[in-house]
Structure formats: C-alpha cells, structure tokens
Amino acid sequence: MIRRLAPPTAEDPDDPGPERIYVLTGGRGGPHPRTRLDLVTLVLAVGGARNTAASRRGLFPEHRAIIRMCRRPLSVAELSAYLRLPFGATAVLVEDLLQAELVRTRAAVVPAVPDPALIEEVLRGLQRL
Amino acid sequence: MLATRSPAEPVHLPTALALPAALAFLAGVAVTAYAAWLRGYRIRARFETELDKANRPRPHEDPQESARRAFINLAHRIQAIVNRQLRELRDMESRHGADADVFGDLLQVDHGTALIGRLADSLAVLGGERPERRWSRPIPVLGVMRGAMSRITEYPRVDVGRLPEYASIDGACAEPLIHALAELVDNAARYSPPDSRVEVAAYEVPNGLVIEVLDAGVGMGPEALARADLALRTESIGFELSTLGETPRLGLAVVGKLAHTAGFEVSLQHSAEGGIRASIRVPELLLRGTERAEAEAPRAEQLRRRPAPRGPQVAEPFGLTGQGLPKRRRFDPAGEVVEP
Numbered sequence: 001m002i003r004r005l006a007p008p009t010a011e012d013p014d015d016p017g018p019e020r021i022y023v024l025t026g027g028r029g030g031p032h033p034r035t036r037l038d039l040v041t042l043v044l045a046v047g048g049a050r051n052t053a054a055s056r057r058g059l060f061p062e063h064r065a066i067i068r069m070c071r072r073p074l075s076v077a078e079l080s081a082y083l084r085l086p087f088g089a090t091a092v093l094v095e096d097l098l099q100a101e102l103v104r105t106r107a108a109v110v111p112a113v114p115d116p117a118l119i120e121e122v123l124r125g126l127q128r129l
Numbered sequence: 130m131l132a133t134r135s136p137a138e139p140v141h142l143p144t145a146l147a148l149p150a151a152l153a154f155l156a157g158v159a160v161t162a163y164a165a166w167l168r169g170y171r172i173r174a175r176f177e178t179e180l181d182k183a184n185r186p187r188p189h190e191d192p193q194e195s196a197r198r199a200f201i202n203l204a205h206r207i208q209a210i211v212n213r214q215l216r217e218l219r220d221m222e223s224r225h226g227a228d229a230d231v232f233g234d235l236l237q238v239d240h241g242t243a244l245i246g247r248l249a250d251s252l253a254v255l256g257g258e259r260p261e262r263r264w265s266r267p268i269p270v271l272g273v274m275r276g277a278m279s280r281i282t283e284y285p286r287v288d289v290g291r292l293p294e295y296a297s298i299d300g301a302c303a304e305p306l307i308h309a310l311a312e313l314v315d316n317a318a319r320y321s322p323p324d325s326r327v328e329v330a331a332y333e334v335p336n337g338l339v340i341e342v343l344d345a346g347v348g349m350g351p352e353a354l355a356r357a358d359l360a361l362r363t364e365s366i367g368f369e370l371s372t373l374g375e376t377p378r379l380g381l382a383v384v385g386k387l388a389h390t391a392g393f394e395v396s397l398q399h400s401a402e403g404g405i406r407a408s409i410r411v412p413e414l415l416l417r418g419t420e421r422a423e424a425e426a427p428r429a430e431q432l433r434r435r436p437a438p439r440g441p442q443v444a445e446p447f448g449l450t451g452q453g454l455p456k457r458r459r460f461d462p463a464g465e466v467v468e469p
Contacts, residue, residue, distance in 0.1 A: 015265040016219055018276025018307050020243055022236040026285050029233020039227065061271065061294075086226025088233075 021089050024062060030088040031095040039077040039087060040108040043094055045070040046101060059100075062093055070103055201256040207249035212262070214242050240279075247280040250308055251383045259390050260304040267297035267417040268307075270338070274329050276303075277310035283318040283327075290330030296338060302415045305391035306340075312380040313342045313395070313407045321346035321404060338411040344404040354397060354405075361385040361395050391415075 031037050045067045066079055080090040097103040218239045225231040250260060268276065270292045278284040298306055310329070317327045325345040332339055349357065360381040388395045393411045400406035 017264060017266070017268060017272055018279065018303065019272055020215075020236075020239055020275075020279035021219075021222060022240050023275045023278045023284055025236070027233075027236060027240070029231075029236055030229025060289075080226070086222050086232060088226045088229055089222075 021085065024060065024085075025089050025092040028088075028092045031091045035091075035095050035098065037076055037091045037094060037105065039080075040075050041105050042073040042075055042108055043070045043079060043097075043103050043105050044073045045103050047071075059096075060093075063097055063102075066090075066093060066097060067102055073106070075108065197256050201253055201258055204249045204253040204256065204258070208246065208253065208261075211242055211246035211249060215239070215246065218242065240284075243280045244282065247308065247311055251312075251379070254308070254383050254386050255379075257386075260308060260387070262304045264300035264303055266300050268300060268303040269294070269297045270331050270340070273298055273303060273307050273310060273340070274331070276307040277314055277329075280308075280311040281315040281318060283315075283323075286318055286323075286325070286327055287314060288326050288328045290328045292331040293333050293338065296331075296333065297417045298411070298415055299417050302391060305387040306393065306409065306411065306415070309384045309387040309391075309393070309395065309409060310340060310342070312384045313409070316380050317342050317344035317346070317405065317407065320344070334410070337413045338416060340409045340411065342407040343400055343402070345402065346404045348399055348403055348405055349397075354399070357381055357397055361388070361397065 043066065062083055062085070065083060069079060069082060076087065076091055076094060079094070080087045083090055083093075085093075094103065094105070098105065218235060222232060222235050222239070225235060254260065271289065271294070274289055274292070278287050281287075314327060314329060321327065321344040327345075328341075328343045330341050330343070332341075348354075361384060384395055388409075392415070393409055395407065395409050398406050398408070
C-alpha cells in the first residue's frame with residue numbers, strides 16, 4: 001500500500017526531525033540520583049522470560065534499540081553516541097528500562113592498582129641492583 | 130623686444146594641452162553630475178511611485194489584505210527566530226547533556242520555544258499560508274505523533290497507542306499533519322479532566338492511514354459538536370478576527386485550513402468511552418515506506434562503527450578466512466554479530 005510520492009529529499013544528518021527530546025524523557029533532565037548512572041556504567045539487557053514482547057509493549061523504539069544493543073555490555077556513553085542523544089536523555093531511557101527490569105547495570109571495572117607499598121618495595125629492590 | 134616664436138620652435142606640450150584638458154575635465158564633471166542627478170531623480174521618482182502605490186489602497190485588493198500580509202510577515206519572522214533557537218537548543222542540549230540540572234532547564238526552554246513556534250505557525254496558517262517547513266527525510270508515524278506532542282503544553286498526559294511502525298509520512302508533507310495533530314491533541318488535553326490520559330493511535334486502512342486522538346472528557350453537546358465540525362469543514366475561514374472567537378475554535382479553524390490545503394480529512398465523533406474521538410484520515414499519497422532498520426533507531430551504519438568487543442568477548446571463536454585470518458565481523462541493528 002505504500003508508494004512513493006516524490007524522489008527522496010537529500011537527507012540532512014543534522015536535521016533532527018520534528019521530535020523534541022523532552023517528549024522522549026517526559027521532561028526529565030536526567031535519572032534520579034539514586035539510580036547512579038554515569039558515562040561509564042555498563043548496561044546489559046536481561047534475557048529470558050522477563051524480556052518478552054509483552055513486557056516490552058509501550059516502549060519507544062529508542063528503548064528497544066537499547067535492549068538490542070545491550071545484549072553485550074555497553075556503556076551509557078556508547079549508547080548515547082549510537083542513539084545520537086545527549087547523555088541525560090540516554091540515562092533516563094536506561095532508567096526506564098531498569099525500572100521495567102529489562103536491563104541491569106554494573107559499574108565499570110576499575111583496573112586494579114597494585115598496593116603502593118609493593119611498588120615502593122620493587123623500586124627499592126631495583127635501586128639496590 | 131619680443132622674441133617671436135618661429136614655427137620650427139617646438140611648442141611646449143603641457144601649455145598646449147592645458148586648455149583642452151581643462152575643457153574636457155569640466156565637460157566630464159558636468160556629464161557625471163548630470164548623470165548622477167538623473168539617476169537620483171529616477172530613484173526618487175521610483176521610490177515616490179512605490180510609496181504612493183503602498184499608501185494607496187489597491188482597487189482590486191480587499192482592505193484586509195494588507196493587514197493579512199502584515200500578520201504573515203510577523204509570523205514568518207517569529208518562525209525564523211524560533212527555528213534558529215530550536216536548532217541552537219539542540220546543540221546546547223548535546224553540550225550540557227551530562228549536567229542534569231542544566232539539561233533539565235534546557236529541555237524546559239526547548240518546550241516553551243516549541244509552544245511559541247506553534248502559535249506562529251497557527252498565525253501563518255490562519256493568514257492563508259501553507260506550512261513551509263520541510264523535513265529532509267520521511268517521518269515515521271511515531272515521529273509525527275511525538276512531533277505533535279512536542280508542541281503542546283500537556284505532553285506528559287499523552288499516551289502513544291498502537292501504530293503501524295513501518296509507515297512514514299513524506300518529509301515534505303509531514304508538517305501540516307504534525308501541526309494539525311498538535312492542535313487536536315491540545316484540544317483533547319485541554320477539554321478533559323487534568324488527571325485523565327489522552328491517547329494517540331494509528332491504524333492502516335485500505336487507501337491510507339487513520340490517526341486518532343481519544344480523550345476521556347465529558348464530550349460535547351450535539352450542538353457544540355456540530356459547531357466544531359463546521360469549524361473544521363469551513364474552508365473559507367480567512368483572517369477575520371471577528372469570526373474566529375475563542376481559542377478552541379481557533380485551533381479547529383487551523384486544523385480545517387491545514388486539512389484543506391494538505392489533503393487530509395478530519396472528523397470529530399463521540400467515542401464509545403464517552404469522550405471525543407478526533408480522526409485524521411491521511412491519504413495514501415502522503416505515505417512513504419520506511420526501512421525496518423530506519424524505523425528502529427539507531428541506523429545500521431552507526432552501529433557498524435562499533436568498536437571491537439572487549440573483555441571476555443574477544444576470546445570468542447572467530448570464523449577464519451581461507452588465508453587463516455579472522456573473518457571480519459560486524460554488529461547489525463538486530464544486535465547479532467553476523468558473518469558478512
């Protein structure tokens with residue numbers, strides 16, 4: 001039933017379209033401070049029975065895109081870049097999904113820093129050589 | 130005794146040329162001055178004619194015509210400022226996205242700007258203008274709905290119901306539809322209890338698409354409904370402030386004008402649930418198909434830039450090419466790693 005009316009107009013990647021961000025976030029500028037989401041928080045989709053089509057009803061395509069992308073852990077910063085949305089908006093969408101229990105988050109793994117005492121010990125050993 | 134110059138004596142060249150040169154110079158000055166005066170005279174004459182034309186009511190022109198043009202001119206200027214500000218706000222929102230307080234405030238300013246924009250658009254439409262804004266790509270039905278929600282005060286009360294996900298409206302034709310839908314959703318939210326919800330949904334019909342707005346208001350009396358329907362159908366509503374009356378009819382007059390110029394039909398009925406059901410019937414002509422990947426943001430080409438997975442994923446077995454090298458893999462929008 002779908003047919004073309006006119007030759008496609010040149011797509012302008014900077015044309016954000018008619019939708020404004022507050023409609024997506026419900027006017028929220030960021031997640032609740034208790035949610036503790038930052039740029040490097042890793043987001044992972046919850047698989048299994050919970051993540052069914054029924055539980056995903058009422059989600060925007062952006063929510064569904066996050067679920068799809070987060071089959072592997074992905075940081076909020078990366079999600080934000082892929083969705084071309086500011087961090088605050090992406091974090092709000094992730095928060096929605098957290099509340100619906102469709103994703104879970106974990107803090108980025110901080111690389112383990114060896115004990116400074118050990119480093120000093122090694123340094124002294126090297127100097128003695 | 131005066132020495133007479135013999136004819137053989139050479140004439141001093143500057144002396145000989147001084148007189149003709151001076152004459153030529155004077156003539157030049159005179160000609161230039163005359164030309165300048167003539168040009169000035171012509172400009173003045175033309176200006177006076179224009180001024181005269183502008184001041185004199187044209188015999189064939191409605192006396193309201195100049196008022197209408199003035200209103201449209203103002204509306205266009207507001208639209209230009211609003212559109213620029215909306216673009217700038219988008220940039221600011223990207224820059225300050227990580228600061229929840231600033232970002233939240235920017236969203237609020239963004240919303241206010243969009244509301245002003247809709248008023249300016251309405252003014253232009255009532256003045257008989259077709260919306261000029263064009264989008265550079267087809268707008269999915271959801272985009273039309275959220276675009277309309279962006280321009281009303283009470284957007285958090287609006288629910289998006291079922292809709293055909295892969296249908297889009299041609300980018301050049303979407304603007305009148307978005308504006309009309311915004312007016313209808315605004316009416317629905319305004320004339321229903323403040324704690325009730327308004328639903329926007331869409332479904333395909335054999336020769337097009339129907340977008341519906343359902344409210345849980347008390348409905349309208351048969352007379353009011355007939356009046357509203359008339360406002361929608363009266364194409365002749367011009368810029369006659371005396372006939373426009375209060376706000377709801379102003380909104381409906383805008384919808385009626387947009388429907389007439391853009392080629393869709395709007396009707397109001399009582400819904401089975403008690404409120405009002407406003408339906409926009411969009412002809413097939415305005416529809417465009419949408420690629421599945423496009424409907425489901427983000428687009429595939431963005432995801433192909435995804436960096437190689439780190440951590441434990443790297444240990445996953447790669448397929449090997451004939452040369453024993455790992456095969457290229459890419460990340461597709463469905464979230465699967467696919468072998469090309």
